[in-house]
Amino acid sequence: MQEGTGKWYGYCMVTNKKIILQTDPFDNNCPSRRALDLISDKWTSLIIYLLSDGPQRYTQLKRQIGGISQKMLTQTLRKLEEEGLVTRTVYPTAPPSVEYALTPLGETLLEPLVRLLEWAQTFGLQMRSPASEAV
C-alpha cells in the first residue's frame, strides 16, 4: 500500500491478483469509506443476512436478532433504506404490517458478508475468549 498518495492497492487473496482501488477507503469522504462504515455496524450485517431468505416483517426481525432494541432496529432499517439496500413496504392492514426486503444492490452485499460470517465461524473460535481476561 502506498502512503500519502490517496491511492490504495493490495493483493486479493482469492484471485491472487493485485487489485487497484480507484477510491480511497482511508479518506473519510470517499464513497468506499462510507460503504465500509455502513456495514461496520453491530446490526447491519445481521439484518442483511436475515433478509437474504426473502422479505421479513419488523417483529420477525426483532425476534431473531438477539439483543437488538426497537430503536436500533428501526434506526438501522431506515439507514439501509436511505442508502438503497433495503425497501420498506407498508400494508395498510388492521394492525399495520411492514415488510422489509433487499434491493438488488442489497443482494450484492450478501456474498462478501457471507464470506465474513464463514470466517467468523471458522476462525472466531481461535480467538482468545473474554473469560481468559477475567482471571
Place this chain on the structure above:
Amino acid sequence: MQEGTGKWYGYCMVTNKKIILQTDPFDNNCPSRRALDLISDKWTSLIIYLLSDGPQRYTQLKRQIGGISQKMLTQTLRKLEEEGLVTRTVYPTAPPSVEYALTPLGETLLEPLVRLLEWAQTFGLQMRSPASEAV
C-alpha cells in the same frame, strides 16, 4: 434461515452451496458473534488492510488512516492483540519503536475483508449520497 432454533444456515453465493453454521451469530455470547462484532468496527478493517503489507509502526498507521485518534488507534490495536490477530513488538531503541504485525490468524481475515472492500468500491458509488438528504 430458521427462526428460534439457534441454528443458522444460508446460501454461499460464491460456491452456490447451502452453508450450515454450527455457531449462531444471532446469539450475543457466541464466538461467531464476537468475531463479527470485532470487525464491525470503524477502524479494525482499515488497520488489518494496512498490515497486510507487512509490519508497521504506530505513527505510520496513524498517518495513513485519515481521522483516527491516537486513543482509538491504541485501543483498537490492543483489542486486536488481545484477540490474537495482531502482535505488538517493542524495540527498546532510543525513542521506543513499536511494530505491529498480523498473526497467521490475522492473515486469514484478509481475504474476506478484501472482498468487502471490493464490494465497497464497486457498489458504494451506487449508494445514495449524503448530499441528496441535505436538499
Place this chain on the structure above:
DNA sequence: GCTTATAGTAACTATAAGAGAGTATCTATC
C-alpha cells in the same frame, strides 16, 4: 371493556468515541 399484536416514537440514561493536553526518554540543535 380488557387484553394482545403491530410498528413504531419520545424521553432519558449509559456507554463509547473524539479532542486535546500531558508524559517519559533520548537526540539534535542553538
Place this chain on the structure above:
DNA sequence: GATAGATACTCTCTTATAGTTACTATAAGC
C-alpha cells in the same frame, strides 16, 4: 545547558451514539 522534536503512548473532558423503558394508535379477539 536550555530548548525543541520524535515516538508511543495516557489522562481528562466533552460530545455523540447506543441502549432502556414507557408510551401511542388501531383493530381483533375474549
